Amino acid sequence: MQFSELPLHKSILKAVAEERFHRPTLVQEKAIPLVLAKKNVIVSAQTGTGKTAAFALPIIQLLNEQQEIKSEKNKIKSLIVTPTRELAIQILDNFKSYSKYLDLTTYAVFGGVSLEPQKDALTNGIDILIATPGRLIDLQLQGNLDLSAIEIFVLDEADLMLDMGFINDVKRIEALCPKKKQTLLFSATIPEKINELAKTTLKNPVKVEINPEETTAKNIGQLLYYLPKKNKTDLCLHLLRNTINGKIIIFRRTKFGVDKLEQTLLKNGYKVASIHGEKTQATRNKAIEDFKNRKANILIATDVASRGIDIINVDAIINFDIPNIPETYIHRIGRTGRAGKSGIAFSFCSPDENGYIKTIEFLIEKKIKVIDEHPYPITKPKHKKKQPNTISKHKKGRKSEASKKKKKRWY
Structure with a gap:
């Protein structure tokens, strides 16, 4: 399959081609049509399989279609929650690359930097917000965050968020969004706690699983x-x-x-x-x-x-x-x-x-x-052969005499 075979806007396809992507990966081929169909989706696939584009491309498409019908400024339409600052920056770069020929605003908020520019950006209006859980809650507590217009909610690297102790924060953030929304959960693995989270946040989800092999x-x-x-x-x-x-x-x-x-x-x-x-x-x-x-x-x-x-x-x-x-x-x-x-x-x-x-x-x-041919191979320990019983007949005889003497003394 070619990207051109997917029902994506010509401006998105142009941006994708400029990134030198021509064929979607397996996870993109399976997930993109489901997201475009506005299904709730759980995707299980390892790092390096193209998961970011699997949600970024259809989100850009859906928001662009909506923008052509109606315009609601200063409201966040899509929220992507991701566990680390590095991931937030990476996802932001991807969204900007794929949407550069469209009139969509994307921004990322995360800790370790000043709050003020992030507050200003939220005030000015954003279509797509990428955020780490801690900073998102900080902004909400200070009254700078309005998630009432969220239409697409994404949990990225959900298992890593579990490992880092963010699951309760994620539940709190999800509760700030409207009940009626499309939810996408992306994870490398689906442990039991992620399954439990999915049951509470996704209604009738479609599962996409890419096997490790x-x-x-x-x-x-x-x-x-x-x-x-x-x-x-x-x-x-x-x-x-x-x-x-x-x-x-x-x-x-x-x-x-x-x-x-x-x-x-x-x-x-x-x-x-x-x-x-x-x-x-x-x-x-x-x-x-x-x-x-x-x-x-x-x-x-x-x-x-x-x-x-x-x-x-x-x-x-x-x-x-x-x-x-x-x-x-x-x-x-x-x-x-x-x-x-x-x-x-x-x-x-x-x-x-x-x-x-x-x-x-x-x-x-x-x-x-x-590879055995290298300077530091492990040398297998030589197992010592079991030593035969070397007690001489003479010693056995002495032992026997001693035991006889003991027997004679008891009375």
């Missing part, structure tokens, strides 16, 4: 290295010097791990940027921009800080730490091999992470290729 792109090579934990940094340096080139994202499980690896790579002369939850918003934005603009060719990140960030032309992923949630592995490697390009994912597995690899391979329904 469909999203583990065939053009992403996956390589697995077994090694002692103490040698992971050494193997990382070895591969960077001899094997891996281009733009690289390295995933670590903790903020401390990100900082430690960053210092090591900087000392070794690499151009590195990093993001994690304890860095300021300005620092995180600069790190992402430096990586996008190739001022740094290596980005080290934790999963929560990097979730949903769309960076094109990533050549390789390094799973420095194996994720303990198998879906996270799919999120990570989906950062490369986008838009039909090839990519490669390197995973470093220490003995304590073997169980994680098994669950990942079960989820993706394939074995990850193991």
